[in-house]
Amino acid sequence: MKKQIVLTIFLGLLCIASYAQQALGGATNIISPEVNSNQTVTFRLLAPNATEVKVSGDWMPAEGWVPGSVNMTKGEGGIWTYTTSALPSDLYMYSFLVDGFKTTDPNNVYLIRDVASVTNVFIVGDGKADLYQVNNVPHGTVARRWYDSPGNNKKRRVTIYTPPNYENSNEKYPVLYLLHGMGGDEEAWIALGRTSQIMDNLIAQGKAKPMIVVMTNGNVAQEAAPGESSLGFYKPTMQLENTMDGKMEETFSDVIKFIESNYRVKADKANRAIAGLSMGGYHSLHISRYYPNTFDYVGLFSAAIMPSQTTSPAYADFDNTLQKQKDNGYKLYWIAIGKTDFLYKTVTEYREKLDKIGMKYQYRESEGGHTWTNWRDYLSEFVPLLFK
Known part of the structure; x- marks a missing residue:
């Protein structure tokens, strides 16, 4: 009886741990954004059913008061990617547009609120952003x-x-x-x-x-x-x-x-x-x-x-x-x-x-x-x- 109880508890903890890892990684080990050694940045988003995905960031030329955006490319497994040119050292904010719907990056837990908007952030170092x-x-x-x-x-x-x-x-x-x-x-x-x-x-x-x-x-x-x-x-x-x-x-x-x-x-x-x-x-x-x-x-x-x-x-x-x-x-x-x-x-x-x-x-x-x-x-x- 005691062995059954221990086994039940163990299996329960295993399920919880498995669920936590899935929640953290979205069931896929996607890294986004990835700041590369040459100061380019790669974004990735799992959206297999989307017809268009864009990334919008404050390093792009603004469209009025709104940051510009650029199309991402759909690849294997429904993962959309985009790699920037080399970015100057700074802290940057960005979001995704999935079929016109603005959303944050589910693989990046680092977000900042600015008035009523919440956006993801990342830092490109080796310059002023080291501060x-x-x-x-x-x-x-x-x-x-x-x-x-x-x-x-x-x-x-x-x-x-x-x-x-x-x-x-x-x-x-x-x-x-x-x-x-x-x-x-x-x-x-x-x-x-x-x-x-x-x-x-x-x-x-x-x-x-x-x-x-x-x-x-x-x-x-x-x-x-x-x-x-x-x-x-x-x-x-x-x-x-x-x-x-x-x-x-x-x-x-x-x-x-x-x-x-x-x-x-x-x-x-x-x-x-x-x-x-x-x-x-x-x-x-x-x-x-x-x-x-x-x-x-x-x-x-x-x-x-x-x-x-x-x-x-x-x-x-x-x-x-x-x-x-x-x-x-x-x-x-x-x-x-x-x-x-x-x-x-x-x-x-x-x-x-x-x-x-x-x-x-x-x-x-x-x-x-x-x-x-x-x-x-x-x-x-x-x-x-x-x-x-």
């Missing part, structure tokens, strides 16, 4: 913390990177406040921007000073990222209340107060930096001006510089407060934009305004447009300039 890898270096800590925001009458979540050895030292650190773009949240820079990997690697290489990086949620209507708050699971959207209406700027002091009350920081202007992409660049511009003697370092990455549509005090008296920011002095005002970015013209006009009042800045113009490829570059270049 995006988890390398064998000392690692910092990433924490999600909740803080009181009296200005928004709620508790809100923030993502915080502390540098290697923070927990084992008594040292005080400078702080970079890093803001996301429209549709993003406190997860955007840590996931799409690879912030913790970039920071670990730059610090290990001696190219950046150890610092705390605070990644806020710029949508003050939210407690936290979708699915991470009391609102539960809902479809993310870019159309949120209180977006770019001044409320983020007006209540940003709640974030600073929390950080400086709960972390070992150097709480002075010389040790505070603020930067952001797109909407976050807009917020960084106005926060640094609204609190004109608070930040010595400001970074505007593809900043969404546009006229205010509200009467918020954060946007009032723009020219005089910008002049006051200039007169108070700062160490770095850094502006970056892609040549084909749809915001290129407004950034150019803002630079002309700065030139007119003699407000010094560093300018970085890159190829490409409004993309995470550029924003990861900008972060990797901006961080080494801080707190010198």
